[in-house]
Amino acid sequence: MVKYHEWLYQPLKPKPLAGKTILITRAAGQSSQFRQLLEHQGAEVVEVPTLVITPPASWEPLDQAIAQIGTYNWLILTSANAVEFFFQRLHAHNLDSRSLHHLKIAVVGRKTGELLSIQGLIPDLIPSDFIADSLVARFPECVNSRILFPRVQSGGxxxxxxxxxxxxxKVDAVPAYESGCPQDIDEIALRSLQTHQIDILTFASSKTVRNFHQLISKALPDEWDQLLDSVQIASIGTQTSIACRELLGRVDIEAQEFTLEGLAQAIVNTCN
Incomplete structure (x- = not known):
């Protein structure tokens, strides 16, 4: 048995991501959870916002849908942004979750489901692998069903x-929010790439890949691809990996579970 004073002076086991610097590409203001997951494992984290989330160009299509909410059978929410903006607009019409009591609700992703629960609702359908494509396979008979699908305005x-x-x-896909690209890449993140301080570059959606590629190729048109030669590229899942291979040339790490927790775990497994 190890005595207390002997245990006290035993060297602490290093965290699996100690000494690693990881760049995360997320929407401005939406990276705290992933950052905490990585820092808990010992990583240094650099953030580069690659998405700007704003209201849609017009609320009219969503307002019209909310005015007819009683005519729908299903509500589909495939992102945290969809939940936040849909309920923001619902509340603007002096309505709350009670107005949805007749609906069945399908969501994609654990985070989406958690935000729905804050509104006092439990999803009726959530695919186990957290991707929208799997929703159709598990969707029940829906002939003549009317489905409301609030989603991103462009790029969906x-x-x-x-x-x-x-x-x-009958699917009414209405814009609930817009997701755009920032004008320029963050200077601190750019300098970190130029000075080869980044070990792993992470992507949690196809759009972050596309926007990062747009930003980095604009800032460093003649050298951006060479800067990534020494950086591992980590993807949250299948569709994001397709975008990585198409625009960045490869994927080195892919999450088995398509969540931020799954992505963090995949990085830890690779670095151990």
Whole structure:
């Protein structure tokens, strides 16, 4: 048995990401959870906002849908932003979750489900692998069902809408928020890349990949790809990895569970 004073002076086991500097590409103001996960494992974290989240160009389509909320059978929410902006607009009409009592609700992602629970609602359907494509496979019979799908104004994938409509549903996909690219890349993040301080570059959506590529190629048109040669590229899942391979040339780490926790764990597993 190790005596107390002997245990007290035993060297602490280093954290798995100690000595690693990780760049995270998220929307401004939305990186705290992922940052904490990585810092808890010993990483130094540099943030580069690659998304700017704003209201849509017009609230009219969503307002019209909310005015007819009683005519819908399902509500689909595929992101935390969709939850936040949908309920913000619902409250603007002096309505709350009680107005949705007749609806079944499908969500994608644990975070989306957690935000829904804050509104006092539990999703009726959530795919276990947390990707929108899996929602269709698990969706019940929906012939003649009317589905409200608040989503990003531009850049969203159409596969969910197309496949639900092929199953006989009427899908009203309405803009609830917009996701744009910042004008320029963060100077601290750019300097960290130029001085080869970054070990791992992370992406949690296809759009962050596209926007990062746009920002870095604008800032360093002749050298950005060379700067990434010594950096590992980590992706949250299948669609994000496709964008990484298309625009950045490769993926070195891919999460098994398509969540921020899964991405952090995949990085830890690679570095151990």
């Amino acid at each position: 994938r159409e596969v969910l809408i197309t496949e639900l409509e092929q199953k006989g549903a």
